[in-house]
Amino acid sequence: MKVIVVTGASRGIGYATVEECLSLDPESVIYGVARSQEPLAQLEERYSGRFFGVCRDVCDEKLPSELLERVQRDHGRLDAVVANAGVLEPVHQLSDTAAYNVAQWKAHFDVNFFSVVTLVTTLLPLLQQSHGSVVLVSSGASVKSYNGWACYCAAKAALNSFARSLATDIPECRAIAVAPGVVDTQMQVEIRDVAGPRGMAPQALQRFTDLQRNHELLDPRVPGRVYASLATRGIPAALNGQYLRYNDPQLHDLHD
Amino acid sequence: MPAKVIIVTGVSRGIGRSIVDTIFKEEPETIVYGIARSEAPLKELKEQYGDHFFYIVGDITDAGKLKQLAADAVRDHGKIDSVVANAGVLEPVQRIHDADIDAWKRLYDINFFSIVSLVSITVEQIARSHGNYVFVSSDASTMYFSNWGAYGSSKAALNHLALTVANEEPNVRCLAVAPGIVDTSMQVNIRENVGNNMSAEHHAMFKDLKESNKLLDSNVPATVYANLALRGVPESINGTYVSYDCAELASFQK
DSSP: OOEEEEESTTSHHHHHHHHHHHHHOTTOEEEEEESOHHHHHHHHHHTTTTEEEEEOOTTOTTHHHHHHHHHHHHTSOOOEEEEOOOOOOOOOOTTOTTTOOHHHHHHHHIIIIIHHHHHHHHHHHHHHHTTOEEEEEOOGGGTSOOTTOHHHHHHHHHHHHHHHHHHHHOTTSEEEEEEOOSBSSHHHHHIIIIIHHHHSOHHHHHHHHHHHHTTOSBOTHHHHHHHHHHHHHOOOGGGTTOEEETTOGGGGGGOO | OOOOEEEEESOSSHHHHHHHHHHHHHOTTOEEEEEESOHHHHHHHHHHHGGGEEEEESOTTOHHHHHHHHHHHHHHHSOOOEEEEOOOOOOOOOOGGGOOHHHHHHHHIIIIIHHHHHHHHHHHHHHHTTOEEEEEOOGGGTSOOTTOHHHHHHHHHHHHHHHHHHHHOTTOEEEEEEOOSBSSHHHHHHHHTGGGGSOHHHHHHHHHHHHTTOSBOTHHHHHHHHHHHHHOOOGGGTTOEEETTSGGGGGGGO
8 A cells, every 4th residue: 555645736737646646556545735625625535535635835834744743643654755736936037127026936945845855854754664755746947948937947956956865865765856748737827827928038938828729738647647657656766866757768667 | 348347256265265366367457346244355355456356245145235236336337247156055964854944945045046136136237248147056966965955956956047047138148167176165164064964975085085185276166267257158058057177168277
C-alpha cells in the first residue's frame, strides 16, 4: 500500500494526479492538500477510505508538522510527495517598475518554492524509511525564458535545484522535477485572460492563445499520469535529481 | 570615450573590493558607485580613488539605499553603464532535515530578491546607455555541495534572472558568471565554520584547496567582472551562465 501526499489536489494537474494514482495503484492512499474544501470533500466521498482531504494553504506554517503527525498516526508510512501546488503571478516586464513589488515576488516564492522545501524536509524521515519519492511539478519555464515571467521562471529554476540537492544529500530517497507541458487548467485561463494581457509582450502571449485555439493544450491527465507513475512506482535511479519534461522518452516505460 | 559609470555591490572586501580596484587599474577615469555594510573600507576606497569613487553604507536588502545609490549616480554623473551584483552570502549551510526556512528566506533576500530590485531600479538607465548587468553567480548553481541547497538554488534562480533580463531588454546585456573557488572570507567561513555542516568529504575538499594553494586570488575573477562591466558582455553569451574561465571570456581574463 502506497501512501502519497499531493498538494494542489482540488483541480487541474493535482486533481488529475490524485485520480491517476488511485487508478494506477488500487491499494494506494492519498492525502490531498488544497485550499478549497468542496472538491476535497467530493474526492473523499468518491474514494472513501482512500482519499483524505487536508484543507490548508500550502504556506500554512502548521501544515507540514500536522501532516507528518496525521500520516504517521493513521498510516505509519509515506511513500511519495507530489509537490504540485503553484501560482503564476506576478507577471510583468522587468522594465515595468510600477508593477514591480518585491513582496509579491516573495509571496510567489513562498508558495512555489519555500513551502515545498518545508513540506518535503518535514516529511523526510518518513520518506527515508520507505525509500520514497519526491516528485516536483516544475515547468519548461525553469530552463527557458518566458517574457514577463521572470519570477515564475526563477522559482522553478530554484525548484529544479532543490531536486538536485535532495538527490545529493539524501541517499535513501529519490527526487525528480518534471515539467507538465502546457496544460488545460485554470493557470492557462489566467495567462490568457489576466496575467498575459497585463504583463506579457503580445507576441509572447500569442503562443498561449494559439495553443488553446488550436486545441493543443494537454489534458491534465496526461502529465497527471506521469506524476502518478513516479509516485506509485518510484523514480528510476538514473533520473534521481534530474529535471525532465513529462514526455521525455526516459519516462515512457513508467506509464504503461 | 566618456568614462563609464558603474555600480558595484559588496565592495568592502573579497571579490567586490578587487572588482573596484581592477576597474580603476584598467580605466582610471571610471566612476564607481559602491554599497557595503561596513563604512571603514568604503572610506578607504574613497581616500584611494577620490572623485571617482562614491558610496552608500547600507544593506542591499534595503531598496531605499539601492534607489539612493542609483539616483546619486544619475544626478551627479548623468547615467549608469553597468551594474555588478556581487554581494552575496553562503549561509545557511545545514542538513536538509534541519532546513531553517526563515534563514533560507534571508539568504534569498540578499542573494536574489535584492538583485531583482536592483535590476528594477536601474534597468531604465542601463537600457538608455545600452549597458550591462554582471551577476556574480557560483559553481554551486549547477554542482551540488552537500547541504548547500539554499545557496545553490539562489544562484540557480539568479542565473535564470539573467536569461529573462537578456530576453526582455534588447538594449541590455546580462551575464551570470561563476568566479571559481576564491580565497575570500567566504572560504574561511567554509573551512572553519559551516564546513562542519557539510559532508566530511566536501569539507576536506575545501580545506585541501587552501592547503595546496589552489584557491584563486580574488583578482583573477575580479578581472573578468571588471572587464565585463567596462567593455560589455559579449553578444554570443548574453543571458547565459558561464564560468569566469570559459573560452568565450578568455580575452576578459587579462
